[in-house]
Amino acid sequence: KAGVTQTPRYLIKTRGQQVTLSCSPISGHRSVSWYQQTPGQGLQFLFEYFSETQRNKGNFPGRFSGRQFSNSRSEMNVSTLELGDSALYLCASSSRDSRSGNTIYFGEGSWLTVV
Amino acid sequence: AQSVTQPDIHITVSEGASLELRCNYSYGATPYLFWYVQSPGQGLQLLLKYFSGDTLVQGIKGFEAEFKRSQSSFNLRKPSVHWSDAAEYFCAVGARSNSGYALNFGKGTSLLVTP
Numbered sequence: 699k700a701g702v703t704q705t706p707r708y709l710i711k712t713r714g715q716q717v718t719l720s721c722s723p724i725s726g727h728r729s730v731s732w733y734q735q736t737p738g739q740g741l742q743f744l745f746e747y748f749s750e751t752q753r754n755k756g757n758f759p760g761r762f763s764g765r766q767f768s769n770s771r772s773e774m775n776v777s778t779l780e781l782g783d784s785a786l787y788l789c790a791s792s793s794r795d796s797r798s799g800n801t802i803y804f805g806e807g808s809w810l811t812v813v
Numbered sequence: 814a815q816s817v818t819q820p821d822i823h824i825t826v827s828e829g830a831s832l833e834l835r836c837n838y839s840y841g842a843t844p845y846l847f848w849y850v851q852s853p854g855q856g857l858q859l860l861l862k863y864f865s866g867d868t869l870v871q872g873i874k875g876f877e878a879e880f881k882r883s884q885s886s887f888n889l890r891k892p893s894v895h896w897s898d899a900a901e902y903f904c905a906v907g908a909r910s911n912s913g914y915a916l917n918f919g920k921g922t923s924l925l926v927t928p
Contacts, residue, residue, distance in 0.1 A: 733916075740918060741905075754910050
């Protein structure tokens with residue numbers, strides 16, 4: 699079974715631009731969540747989507763948004779990029795079923811550098 | 814609010830020596846607890862998890878962890894460390910919020926293995 703797939707793996711953007719990151723969850727998983735990892739703040743939860751609806755949101759500004767499609771694939775978007783948005787963005791999926799649904803599996807991440 | 818503390822930022826052990834990484838959590842109910850490992854430039858790999866039942870859980874790569882409710886701890890152990898275990902280790906607690914679910918991570922412990 700394929701794992702969580704994220705694209706692109708690496709990208710460089712300029713301040714003020716916007717970026718869209720894509721994530722394909724493990725087959726059969728309906729929950730997709732996003733995390734930001736930086737050296738200073740560590741791993742921080744951005745948001746979770748389940749059945750195309752945002753279910754949970756972390757403490758990030760409105761510049762950070764996401765969506766989920768009917769096939770459970772998800773995208774996150776960051777608008778008006780700032781230097782501090784440089785980070786590793788990790789996508790994760792879970793089945794959300796009653797047995798193993800609380801286990802979250804991560805992708806390899808998308809490295810974003812803002813210059 | 815839920816929180817996770819990993820008291821040790823860096824740990825150095827000799828190859829073949831035993832390892833214990835500490836994790837303390839703060840959570841009102843019975844927590845979902847996880848240990849993840851991250852190699853440089855990679856995503857997070859799940860080592861093991863605890864939901865309920867036997868408080869000693871076995872994971873991949875020879876790791877185990879013990880849940881101690883009285884101490885609010887979930888320490889990770891390995892009897893004999895290999896050079897390939899050098900990586901960043903993260904303890905996390907899963908928490909439900911409204912209709913969503915997210916992981917709260919500790920700051921991580923960086924493991925260095927010496928010959």
